[in-house]
Amino acid sequence: MNPDDLAEFVLGTPDVPESALDFAATLLIDTLGVTAGSARLDAGRIARDHAVRFLAAGTPAETATLLFDGRTASMPGAAFAAATQTDNLDAHDGFNPTKGHVGCAVVPALCALAESEPALSARDALTALAISYEVAARAALSLHATVSDYHTSGAWNALGVAALGARLRNLDADRLRQALGIAEYHGPRSQMMREIANPTMLHDGSGMGAFVGLTAVLLAEEGFEGAPAITVEADEVAERWGDLGQNWTVEQNYIKPYPICRWAHAAIDALGQLREEHGFAAHDVSAIDVNTFAEAAELFPGMPETTSHAQYSLAFALGALLVHGRIGPDQVTGKALSDPEIKAVVGKIQVSEDRRHSARFPEGRWSDVTVHLSDGRTMSSGDVNAKGGLETPLPHDAVKAKFLEMTRCLGHDRATAIWEMRDCLTEPDTRFAELLRLIHARPVT
Known part of the structure; x- marks a missing residue:
């Protein structure tokens, strides 16, 4: 210029x-x-x-x-x-x-x-x-x-x-x-x-x-x-x-x-949507399959030792959401980092790259999630783009609450x-x- x-x-x-x-x-x-x-x-x-x-x-x-x-x-x-x-x-x-x-x-x-x-x-x-x-x-x-x-x-x-x-x-x-x-x-x-x-x-x-x-x-x-x-x-x-x-x-x-890397947000939103619609709890889940874009698939996969690991996580973030029903500062610091209930969920999560999601990055942050319950039911979210941007902005009250x-x-x-x-x-x-x-x-x- x-x-x-x-x-x-x-x-x-x-x-x-x-x-x-x-x-x-x-x-x-x-x-x-x-x-x-x-x-x-x-x-x-x-x-x-x-x-x-x-x-x-x-x-x-x-x-x-x-x-x-x-x-x-x-x-x-x-x-x-x-x-x-x-x-x-x-x-x-x-x-x-x-x-x-x-x-x-x-x-x-x-x-x-x-x-x-x-x-x-x-x-x-x-x-x-x-x-x-x-x-x-x-x-x-x-x-x-x-x-x-x-x-x-x-x-x-x-x-x-x-x-x-x-x-x-x-x-x-x-x-x-x-x-x-x-x-x-x-x-x-x-x-x-x-x-x-x-x-x-x-x-x-x-x-x-x-x-x-x-x-x-x-x-x-x-x-x-x-x-x-x-x-x-x-x-x-x-x-x-x-x-x-x-x-x-x-x-x-x-x-x-959420205080989590933006790359994980679509999967968090997708799981949250399924949880709200079907009412299952962490102990009901036998497996979770996450399809996401390549960069998100590289996020920290296990239980975090530090808040830095937790904030750059995907599986841990999903586990925290299922166990606590939310992801705020308390879920990425302190005792949450060694929560045995979250650890149990993390072990059930499989994350994979999906090329159609990768093709839409960086303009969007897309993922889809499939949850398998211990009673045999399976439910899928379909493709979800992370909320908070132009497509699905956070309501004023939600920004204030945050x-x-x-x-x-x-x-x-x-x-x-x-x-x-x-x-x-x-x-x-x-x-x-x-x-x-x-x-x-x-x-x-």
């Missing part, structure tokens, strides 16, 4: 549809709910401690408060900590064609940057956020189309963070171009399928995506050069950027109902106050600082 045209979009006054701003507000609050819900996980604690010890700011003006913690670090350090924390509870939004996640990096970056801009209006913050979603999505599509490996979200959401930061810090067109080039060059070209095969706290690379993207902005601001970003400017990716400002992909992001479950650690009053900010963020007189005030202090439980 022509750098001047991109600069006009990122730094100018794009005509952001009201519906895009409204959904950006929902994505923002939903992501912050996941950040709160992951505050007690070891990955988040380690990332926050690391930011405080090793990524501190040089002056008070350059500090940012760690989300749901209260301590401070540099702006890149605070963004890294919150993005790493959020990334390690796999309940944040995503955009199917990117095979990854934008909000996990850009929301922490927005919160880190906005603290030094107390007069920033909520609408201006949402505009910057929506722009960052658009840039990150197209960087992802460009990267996936031009390299042989499947890289994690941090490799490309770093460019969304760079765009966000360039706008909020009033960089000019050349320094935006340099920031995007720096972010692309240093963004983590980490291997997604390695992490799927061996789940760890690295997760989807968004912690480093946020750190690199924000560092790129601050370096470019000082005159550091790093252009061009080839996933933006190369001729072979021009078509990926051709609809920028016309097709607002931020509205096409899905909201996850948020309140994720934020139980904050106490009812504080959680409710954060949720109610969603409707205020699009109002012209709301300052973004009103939201920041609610998301800095530690959880109460």
Whole structure:
């Protein structure tokens, strides 16, 4: 894409549809709910401690408060900590064609940057956020189309963070171009399928995506050069950027109902549908056959030793659903990881790739499930696409219920106050600082 045209979009006054701003507000609050819900996980604690010890700011003006913690670090350090924390509870939004996640990096970056801009209006913050979603999505599509490996979200959401930061810090067109080039060059070209095969706290690379993207902005601001970003400017990716400002992909992001890798959601939905229709329990099941797409078939197959294994699972997720009737944070942490009832179900599950499901990935996440009961009955779901996206969006009440479950650690009053900010963020007189005030202090439980 022509750098001047991109600069006009990122730094100018794009005509952001009201519906895009409204959904950006929902994505923002939903992501912050996941950040709160992951505050007690070891990955988040380690990332926050690391930011405080090793990524501190040089002056008070350059500090940012760690989300749901209260301590401070540099702006890149605070963004890294919150993005790493959020990334390690796999309940944040995503955009199917990117095979990854934008909000996990850009929301922490927005919160880190906005603290030094107390007069920033909520609408201006949402505009910057929506722009960052658009840039990150197209960087992802460009990267996936031009390299042989499947890289994690941090490799490309770093460019969304760079765009966000360039706008909020009033960089000019050349320094935006340099920031995007720096972010692309240093963004983590980490291997997604390695992490799927061996789940760890690295997760989807968004912690480093946020750190690199924000560092790129601050370096470019000082005159550091790093252009061009080839996933933006190369001729072979021009078509990926051709609809920028016309097709607002931020509205096409899905909201996850479960803290599990999106690839498993179709099978979860299919099994849940059968369970609701036929009323069977875990002890009634003799076998479960799952047909899914190739990538989902690679998810962790056994009983997890860590929450990272649990969140990148398929069989375990299905077992948790059958035993507990739901999949929330409590089902992917703590005692659930060694639950003997779940283990019994996991041993009855067979997962196979089906080429027709693979052909529909990444635009969709399709699976079908057949359940065999001990009384001889067999029931099949038919083909199911994961809910939460454009085809079957989560109802507003379901998004709210998810948020309140994720934020139980904050106490009812504080959680409710954060949720109610969603409707205020699009109002012209709301300052973004009103939201920041609610998301800095530690959880109460």
